[in-house]
Amino acid sequence: EVQLVESGGGLVQPGGSLRLSCTASGFTFSSHSMNWVRQAPGKGLEWVSYISSSSSTIYYADSVKGRFTISRDNAKNSLYMQMNSLRAEDTAVYYCARTPYASSWSVFDYWGQGTLVTVSS
Amino acid sequence: DIQMTQSPSSLSASVGDRVTITCQASRDISNFLNWYQHKPGKPPKLLITDASNLETGVSSRFSGSGSGTDFTFTISSLQPEDIATYYCQHYEYLPPTFGGGTKVDIK
Numbered sequence: 001e002v003q004l005v006e007s008g009g010g011l012v013q014p015g016g017s018l019r020l021s022c023t024a025s026g027f028t029f030s031s032h033s034m035n036w037v038r039q040a041p042g043k044g045l046e047w048v049s050y051i052s053s054s055s056s057t058i059y060y061a062d063s064v065k066g067r068f069t070i071s072r073d074n075a076k077n078s079l080y081m082q083m084n085s086l087r088a089e090d091t092a093v094y095y096c097a098r099t100p101y102a103s104s105w106s107v108f109d110y111w112g113q114g115t116l117v118t119v120s121s
Numbered sequence: 122d123i124q125m126t127q128s129p130s131s132l133s134a135s136v137g138d139r140v141t142i143t144c145q146a147s148r149d150i151s152n153f154l155n156w157y158q159h160k161p162g163k164p165p166k167l168l169i170t171d172a173s174n175l176e177t178g179v180s181s182r183f184s185g186s187g188s189g190t191d192f193t194f195t196i197s198s199l200q201p202e203d204i205a206t207y208y209c210q211h212y213e214y215l216p217p218t219f220g221g222g223t224k225v226d227i228k
Contacts, residue, residue, distance in 0.1 A: 004164075045157075045165065045208055045219040061216050095164060106212035107155050109176075111164035 002026040002110045004096050009115030016086050016119070022079040022096030022112055030054075030074035033099045035108060036081050038092035038117075048094070049081065053102035064090075086119045093117075123147050123211050127220035133228040140196040142223045144187075144209035152188045153213045159222075160205045168207075169194070201227060 008020040022034070036048040049070040050059040058070055069082040079096050093116050097108035124147040134140050144154065152172040159165040167176050169185040172192055182197045196203055204227060209220040 044222045045159075045210070047217045047219070059215055097165075105215065105217060106153070107167065107170055108157075108165070108210075109167050111166075113164055 002098070004098065004110060004112035006094065006096055006112045006115035009094065009117045011118045011120065012086055013121050014087060014119055018083045018086065018117060020081040020083065020094055020096075020115060020117070024077045024079070024096075024098070027098075029072075029077040031102055033057075033101060033103055033105065034072060034079045035097045035099065035105060036070065036079075036094055037097050037108065037111070038090075038094045039114075040089070040092040043092075046092075047105075050099075050105040051079070057103060059105065083117070086117075088119050091117060091119045122216055123150060123213060123218055125209055125211055125218055125220040127207075127209060127223050129223060130221060131224040131226065133226045134199050135228045136199055136201060138199045140199050140203075140225060142194040142207055142209075142225075144192040144194065144220050146190045146192075146211055146213075148213075149189050150211045150213035153211055154185075154187070154192050155210045155212065156183075156185055156194050157208045157210065157219075158203075158205045159208060165208070196225070199225070199227070 003025045033052045051070045067085045071080045093114040095114045096112045098110040126145045154172045156169040157165040173185045206222045206224045
């Protein structure tokens with residue numbers, strides 16, 4: 001069974017940093033590209049970032065470019081998001097989401113339960 | 122970025138009713154469209170890819186159609202377990218964007 005478990009969320013002050021993790025199981029992690037998608041309170045879904053299976057290709061939404069860094073460790077079946085210079089508008093539930101392919105951002109076939117990031121003073 | 126506009130934003134229907142949600146793209150996206158179901162406290166679930174392809178294991182009550190800029194998602198006979206928010210998502214080019222969601226309730 002495919003499982004994605006996020007961790008690392010919490011309360012952080014504006015300008016602060018946080019590192020999210022997503023641990024995968026039930027599939028060959030190194031064969032799939034991965035994404036982060038977020039949902040602000042009362043809002044819809046927003047794609048944040050993509051990383052290909054080998055980490056060779058990375059994309060970011062304009063809203064986080066230069067502040068967030070996606071990475072992965074295939075030996076540890078883990079996906080990460082380093083979040084710096086956090087703003088109030090980054091407050092959201094952050095989901096890691098798998099794509100069915102090694103190098104595609106087109107569709108998200110499995111999602112984790114999400115981890116809440118709250119940016120507030 | 123391509124804007125995805127869903128309507129209605131919410132609806133209430135009776136068990137057994139046919140429910141239709143529309144999704145309009147701000148430019149032609151061919152059939153590069155997915156649909157997701159999101160229940161409170163659960164992760165989103167992929168239902169339909171390429172505008173009309175039902176994912177394996179997903180109930181045949183759900184269907185999708187359309188191409189270009191106008192798309193439709195249908196629940197043929199609403200069931201209590203279908204209570205959720207439904208989102209469309211395009212993948213014509215980066216960034217993939219989602220519609221604002223349609224919250225479906227039982228009347």
